[in-house]
Amino acid sequence: MTATRLLHSANTAMVVFLVSFIIVGYFAWGMEAELPLMLVAVLHLGQIILAGLFKISYVVRLIAQHRLGRPLR
Secondary structure (H helix, E strand, C coil): CCHHHHHHHHHHHHHHHHHHHHHHHHHHHHCCCCCCHHHHHHHHHHHHHHHHHHHHHHHHHHHHHHHHCCCCC
């Protein structure tokens, strides 16, 4: 995989995981009264997993930027 494609994929993954985290957070914290307890627990676990995946995507983004010789931000 080329560094440019890796950077694009990492950026896309970051957006997807962030939007997913926000949606899951809305259901886990805003709709918890209407949802079964087991589902709320799974949603909270999903938030932890999505946050971890977002962080991994950011590290992949930094790797791609380094390969392209761009400044790391």
